[in-house]
Amino acid sequence: MAHGPAPTVPTDVHHPRPQFVRPGWVDLSGPWGFAFDDGMVGMHDDWHDGDPAHFDRRIQVPFPFESPASGIGDTGFHPVVWYRRTFTAHERDGHRLLMHFGAVDYRAHVWVNGQSVAYHEGGNTPFTADITSALVPEGEQVVVVRAEDLPGDLRQPRGKQDWQAESHAIWYDRTSGIWQTVWLEEVPAARIRALRWKPDADGRGVDMDVRVRTDGRDGARLRVVLRQGERVLSDDVYSVDRGQVQRRITLAEHDMSLGHSDLLWSPEHPNLIDATLVLLDGDEVLDVVGSYTAVRSISASRDRLLLNGRPYYLRLVLAQGFWPESHLAAPDPDALRREVQLVKDLGFNGVRLHQKVEDPRFLAWCDRLGVLVWAEMPAAYEFSVTTIQRLTREWLEVLDRDASHPCIIAWVPVNESWGVPALERSPEQQNLVRALYHLTKSLDGDRLVIGNDGWEQPVTDVVTVHDYASRGQVLRDRYADWDRLEHTLARTQPAYRVVLLAGASREDRPVLISEFGGISYDPDQRAGWSGYGSVRSSDQLLAGYQDLVHALLDSAAVVGFCWTQLTDTQQERNGLLTAERVPKAPVEQIRRITTRVSAAVPGDAVDEFSYGDYPPGGPREPSPDFRIEGVGADLDPR
Missing domain, CATH: 3.20.20.80 (Glycosidases)
Known part of the structure; x- marks a missing residue:
């Protein structure tokens, strides 16, 4: 059992990455400079350098240009579009500045101050750029994004986005370019990189897989505190082995109610377990991440779920x-x-x-x-x-x-x-x-x-x-x-x-x-x-x-x-x-x-739990806005 109070990170359901939260991020949503590139001349003419003369429109990010909320609302074929905006930031010793993209459909190329920092293909998944080395010491930083989404390319995963000029049958107007949150996060050089939870309902616990960047700190350790409400379920410190911590954490079962444990997650009882992960080097706190998990199993057996x-x-x-x-x-x-x-x-x-x-x-x-x-x-x-x-x-x-x-x-x-x-x-x-x-x-x-x-x-x-x-x-x-x-x-x-x-x-x-x-x-x-x-x-x-x-x-x-x-x-x-x-x-x-009872599972308990009365680990007020030291957001594209 670890000693001393563990720092906590309030769970924030408005955070763009709710299961991996640090107390400090800057949302880059809002007006950006924007341009269509129907002639595909932007690369040849060096639009990535960020000259504002190339960006003759404004768009509200993260809304796709086809949508009214973007301020443009053009549903025509525009296979290549460009975005530009400025922000303020400066480099701090021992820290890195990351720029996260929730989703950009379909191909995205990102530059900061004219330097290429990221390329990603796939319109539904996130990617991250470490932009620290591209920052200029003084003045504004300029980010430029080129997004390419070919409307007629049926080989790219597109879901219900129509390949015809007008939406038809069961296909709809497209969602091209940036369509999820773009945000900045300052992180320590030695940090928690990734986290995965896996429930172990049979063993009444959870499996944890954490990836760590130690930045040369060979004695780094990871403290993990699991709570349900005010009750501490687990508080232990683990050694970091080659940048990784893999553990099965067994949780003590308690308070049997209506024949099931209050640890288990279900629609009727969405019991969540809040998690705080603290990366340590001796007594020095290197990084703190807030997360949550749950204990739940799903299987198919003998004609039943x-x-x-x-x-x-x-x-x-x-x-x-x-x-x-x-x-x-x-x-x-x-x-x-x-x-x-x-x-x-x-x-x-x-x-x-x-x-x-x-x-x-x-x-x-x-x-x-x-x-x-x-x-x-x-x-x-x-x-x-x-x-x-x-x-x-x-x-x-x-x-x-x-x-x-x-x-x-x-x-x-x-x-x-x-x-x-x-x-x-x-x-x-x-x-x-x-x-x-x-x-x-x-x-x-x-x-x-x-x-x-x-x-x-x-x-x-x-x-x-x-x-x-x-x-x-x-x-x-x-x-x-x-x-x-x-x-x-x-x-x-x-x-x-x-x-x-x-x-x-x-x-x-x-x-x-x-x-x-x-x-x-x-x-x-x-x-x-x-x-x-x-x-x-x-x-x-x-x-x-x-x-x-x-x-x-x-x-x-x-x-x-x-x-x-x-x-x-x-x-x-x-x-x-x-x-x-x-x-x-x-x-x-x-x-x-x-909600009428079913013949296949007549004993299922519909409405057994009033979902307005949240159990331990349920919703709470989102954390207050934090500001990263040295990072600001100028919502006016230049």
């Missing part, structure tokens, strides 16, 4: 994370909390993030409010060697970024054979799906992996089916019991697609209807896409919702569902909420339908 070892029924809703004013970027940080709260209010215990890698702050709210997450890789739409390389590289970055979030229970590398259109007959495309499945399992063997969600599954932990039957009786005929379900998988083939490919079998894998419903109702009667059927009133929407949802809840064989969808998204008007997040029917009535 088990959460923390107990059968659990999934009530998911499909969410695309698209706002009319800001596209894939959240219009403000609190919009992410409101989105998660709406999922809870409607009675769902989970969300399927569809064709989007969500902002880490959204996942942090899912962790804190108690919402399960299926995380999905945005698709490319052409099978090629280039596609395989891009998809695999970016998927690995997604896994690395999000592996510590307890809310995530399933990884989905491919959806509906997008990007592998000949999957049923092509051994090469089947091998890609199998490879992504096994690669994911090798890196994270404790979560569910669905190789290809919806149909044509060569390998999966859960058999998932997309079935947009318009009447509840059709769903009952297909899924009411095991005999009918097996017949449906083998013979009926919803959407005229085989569910399991040759060589794959259901065995005792659970079955989940991972897309259904999709009833369109537009109170404003705007023109839109209604590919799954439409109704003309709120009452008809409620009746259709109840008919379809209760048909699956009546099934003794199906272990969960995912309703399409949470919100309207551009021309797709099949949300339970409008695009502006206004409910189309009374929330309590939707909730009553969603």
Whole structure:
């Protein structure tokens, strides 16, 4: 047991990296200089030097230029764009200045004061530049970003971003360039570099993997303090071995309540464990990082899904994370909390993030409010060697970024054979799906992996089916019991697609209807896409919702569902909420339908826990704004 009080870092759900927080960061959101480069002359003409004459527009970062919130709102084809802004900073001995980018779609090249500091490919994942050596001693610093996003390149992971000039069917206006937070962080030269948590529910503990940059301090040690509320669960000091600390931390179980431990995380009891990591050299504190983790298990066994070892029924809703004013970027940080709260209010215990890698702050709210997450890789739409390389590289970055979030229970590398259109007959495309499945399992063997969600599954932990039957009786005929379900998988083939490919079998894998419903109702009667059927009133929407949802809840064989969808998204008007997040029917009535007991798991405890009363480790006030010594932010681009 370590001695002396440990420093603490207040958990900050508005921090762009909520599970790895230092008390001091500068948000570079706001107005930047901006320019289209349709002629692709910027590199030749040295725009990276930062001459303000080249940047004839202003854009509000982090909103994509296609969105109204950016101040530009141009949805046309502009494959290359440039950004410029100034900030103030100076170098301090023993410290480094990092510039973080949450996401830039698709290729990003970054210069500071004319020096190249970073290049990144992949539109959904973060990257960091150490800009210390590029700083000038006096005056303003200038950062320039070149972003390239080819609208018609179907080999790059793009998700629902349309490749046509106008959004069509189920594809939407694009999100190009910077679309997540850009921020500065001053760090010590000897510092904690990376952190990963892995729950060990069976052993009532957590596995910790910490990477450290010792900067020549051979005697560096790491103190780790875990707390739940005011109770200290663990406080120990570990030696740093070759820049790494790997430990399994066992936590004492206490206070049995309602037959389960208050250490376990679930949607009904989102118990989090706050963590403080302190890098030490003797008695000198080198670095302090705040984080959090949880104890939770998920598995599939004997036709059932088990959460923390107990059968659990999934009530998911499909969410695309698209706002009319800001596209894939959240219009403000609190919009992410409101989105998660709406999922809870409607009675769902989970969300399927569809064709989007969500902002880490959204996942942090899912962790804190108690919402399960299926995380999905945005698709490319052409099978090629280039596609395989891009998809695999970016998927690995997604896994690395999000592996510590307890809310995530399933990884989905491919959806509906997008990007592998000949999957049923092509051994090469089947091998890609199998490879992504096994690669994911090798890196994270404790979560569910669905190789290809919806149909044509060569390998999966859960058999998932997309079935947009318009009447509840059709769903009952297909899924009411095991005999009918097996017949449906083998013979009926919803959407005229085989569910399991040759060589794959259901065995005792659970079955989940991972897309259904999709009833369109537009109170404003705007023109839109209604590919799954439409109704003309709120009452008809409620009746259709109840008919379809209760048909699956009546099934003794199906272990969960995912309703399409949470919100309207551009021309797709099949949300339970409008695009502006206004409910189309009374929330309590939707909730009553969603939370009715299921035949498959009749003992599941819906609403056992009032999520407004946060348990230990739950939400708290965000930490006050800190300012890094020597770093300022000039919001006026020059």
